[in-house]
Amino acid sequence: MSSTEDIDIEKKNVVAPSTGDGASTPATVALSIEPKAGNDLGPPPDGGFDAWITVFGGFCASFVQFGLANAFGVFQAYYKTHQLAHYSSSTISWIGSVQQFILFFGGLFSGRLFDAYGAKALLVPGTCLFVLAIMMTSLCKEYYQFMLAQGILFGIGSAMIFHPTVSAPSQWFERKRALATSIVVAGSGLGGTLWPIALERLMNEIGFGWALRTAGFLSLALLGVAVACVRTRLPRRKAQSFAGLLSPLKEAHFTLLAVGVALASWGMFMPFFFVTTHAAQLGAGSNLAFYSLSILNAGSTLGRGFAGVADKFGRLNSITLGASLTGILLLAFWIPLNSVPALLAFAPIYGFVAGIIISLVPPSVAQMSLPHQIGARVGLTYGIMAFFTLSGPPINGALLSAGGGGRKGFQYAGAFSGAVVFAGAVCIFTARLKINKKLLAVV
Template sequence: MVSAVMLGGSVTTGPLTDRFGFRKVALTGTVICCIALVLASFTTQLWQLVLTQGVLFGIGASLIFSPSISLPAQWHIRYRAIATGLTVAGSGAGGMIFTELTQRMMDTIGYRWTLRALALMLLGISGISGSFYRRRISVPRGGIDFRAIVTDPRLIVVGLAGLFVYAGYFVPWYYLPTAALEIGETTQASNKLVLYMNASSTVGRVLAAYAAVMVGPINSVALAYLVCSVLTLVVMVVVRSMTGYVVLSVVFGGLSASCVSIAPLVLTNIFGIQAVTTAMGIVNLWCAVGVLIGNPSQGAVYQRFDRPYHSFTAIAIWGFVGLALASGSYLMLKVIIIRGTPKRIWSRL
């Protein structure tokens, strides 16, 4: 739920950033996240946890996420891809470090004090970082034409790609450890697969930037998701071995991070530096729809078609289709860019 609210709420961060600036928006998000964690530490019922940890924290995270990944584009031209890759690599490293740290704190001080400690750490890390945020290029007179960006065919195609990615992206994250348990691996060994994906995701977000420089951002992300889709299907349906699962976790973690690294570059090239935050927020709304569709549907597909038969065929096909459609969407974007302007494209539909 946090992911859906964070991505969906990002659609508001563009106009807010244009009006109040990167620093104020990011620091406001930091304060909201800290309050959400502290309030969550006092909850006694599930609905209270949903409102605090799910909704309120997601709103705060949306105010941090979109400005943070859009800001490097304003400060770098020649090394924009690498700067963006290094920026988004922080989320992979954070997922790897804080997952282990949170588990250890919960084992020693309990979940209530763990949430309070995380709030304090978030205030220190994100608060200090956000204090250095500064806009380099001012908003154009008259503001950003929100309607023109929303209806632009190029943004719609990038949004569809994000929807398809998040509809199939979480299949290995959620079901690869379960598949490892099914073949007799220990819980500790199966949980390490998620650690491998987090670690390779951190490296992959930087390497994706170098790939974008060498072969072009659209080519690199389309190829990355094509490989991820095929590998997910083959390993989870045919291979069914721990060696295959380790290979899948490492390769998938590294390549699937391409969308996070490359989407800001693609949108910057299309809409310019001034409008990239607004465009990124709209694309994140598409991604939120993918999360809302993908996660419940994956669970229903697994429970209905795979779990009774100790199989992962149906859920692997789900992931394959989602990621393959994402790859195809980026190829469609390239066709639109090569064949004509958005106005001409609409006139032909």
Template sequence: MAVQLSNTSAIPDVAEAAHDLTHKSAIPSIAEPRLEDGTPLPPPNGGYGWVCTACVFIVYANTLGINASYGNFLAHYLETQAHPGAKPLDYAFVGAISLSFCYLCSPAAAYSIRYLGLRTALLIGVCFQTLGLITASFATQTWQLYLSQGVCFAIGMGFLFTGTIGIIPQWFTTRRSLASGLAAAGSGFGGMVYSFAVGAMIRSLGLDWALRILGIVSCAMNAVCALLLRDRGAYITKDAPTVRQVIRRPAVYPLLGFACFSLLAYTVNMFSLAHYARFVGLSSPQSNLMAALFNAAQVVGRPSVGLFSDKMGRLNLAAALTFIAGFLALAMWISTDFLASLTAYSVLAGLVAGTFWATIAPITAEVVGLKMMPATLTLMWLSIVLPSTFAQPLATLIVHKTSNYIGAQIPTGCAYIAAAACLMLVRGKKVQYMKRGQDISADNIGGQPSRPQEPEIGLLRAMWVNARV
């Protein structure tokens, strides 16, 4: 007897589209009942999904969280010159490579997931990340550090990130934002824990054993999660739009600007905070505390942004919080040079610095629709490679040449504000389509208005119209 469900088309959401990009497995990981027409059953909205949520939280903590603690390594490298002949710019590029290669290897990770299966792809990521951290502990030259803590670690992180980003949406409907927000907090939690742990291990055990312990611990945690995570299976949309179709959408360009400016500012903010604390005369434990507080605040900030955006409007909240991040960098970070004020800045900035990661998926869905989501995400990951690669090296070079951090702080604040401006342009385009009685998403544009049209308004005026978008 076939299962009958009403309104199953109302279930899909933004992250399911992201799942289509990264989880087009040839063979579903779980054989589950389907409708007569072959359509998968809707998500159970819980159940084993909470186990998957916990696993994704742990994976993020042991990938993105470890990467977030690189600021502690950077401060140690710059202070001790751990590798003879290495320049400050060399160490900055190691952290930049770990981000850029993570995004660059996403297509390869998606290909592996499709043809080798989710679990195999995740275990490949575990092996690469462990190998990168362990071999970094034996590095004596800069190029060895590039390949180990840079490229190898990034490949592992990329496979694990790509493999887990679309799992949670398959298990939830009405609790999807809550579950996704809780999982996203894993990177902040891991960054907080590892910021303390890395500093303590370097001081007590040395740099080499700090890297080895990170490799062993993250290997054990990620391997267990890779075995427990389950993909409910998905279908491939044969007529999925291509990147060429995406770039024809004018609203996509300010969205890409939002991504690029946000990552440029976030990368400098995250990696520079620990070194800035040492720069203004704080001790090593105090500098580790600043990085930990920054990441701890994201544990609260990211889930909160995800939850409140549904009530206040995703574009509204994201633009406001991104602007606040820029304002804090310009008004507070520049004038902060003692423990109490830097502590306050670390907490406040951490609450809003991760706005991009908490909102980019639903915002992208509002701009291009679910059908264009996979191609748009592909374009977006590629667009943020350059900012994530060169942001921190350029900031480090400016500080080294000028012996002053203001040359890095002002561009960071301006980049956040530019990202907010780009998002306001997207907001204006969406309001314009709303006034026409249409939806800006690619699924609906070109069709008939869904309600009577209102008089056309200009883009600049539409940016400031009171609307919940």
């Protein structure tokens, strides 16, 4: 299957039979084949001002929204020694878990609304809620306050920003879909690299409250740019009914991909939450421990950008490889880590391979979808993923506690996370074989 065939499915209105060798023809990549809707705009232009300005706007939004979400490891370590010192690591991590759960689960709602009403209908209120959440977090002192502001409100605002910005490029790009999405998602890696450094400096110099308020004003400016830049190509249409929202799960290849991504997410975010804590446990100073998360996110930035090569080698091929390597690194490198230099070497490599997975979820789902269904199906995938991201950090936090807060606890977390990521890689590879059984095919 060529990289252009598998995304030209909207031009067909029948499902082609499988070929004799077990490989599916391009039409079977679609979850459902239906006649084109009215207002046919033709294939995506794969370029032009509106297309690339959408990518730029998405990059800015991703830098702020997912960048700050990726920086939760800094908050995890800070709360453990300041406002929430009398709470366990597992309990504190629930704040970040709830934040991620709402971010991803919100795709069930924001994805279908994006398909119907476009990006700005979500980005404008999402920006207001997101900035309000940061400002309210700056005033928090008690656990329930952090949960309400940084967990729930931040998650709702994030869901309204994240899903339209990762779905919009697929309306504008076809052959360069993975490249465009990887540029957008690379913003989150860059944000995850710079935000921890900035927050750590600001917390030390001007205090927690004003550090968060400064972050809030910067977020408002960059999200304003995103609101102005992100464009929707397809015309408005009636929102998909909730009854039909789960219909893609009838397709085996979509279900396998969604479950595989969910299993991978169950484990792959563990270092993003606990690398700072692990560095401190190994004897790193407070500054170096904070920087370890930035190093991890720097590697992730490169991986998310590198994911653009998937347009040439196949998006499902590439995401399978990324998940497999992530599992290997957790099992073979995280578990035996016993020094700060080893952790600092592990961090950028792990971030790189995990970044490939993060970038390729939207384009992998998009190549199984009709253009006007991309938002809903990407949202459904993230909605399934949400339940795993909700429980992953607390499970790993509990494993740390079971190990007495020492090295053994981090080994337990590495074993669990590596195993579930590997299981996810198997599911994704099976989905790829459902589409084309030829191992060397570009899928």
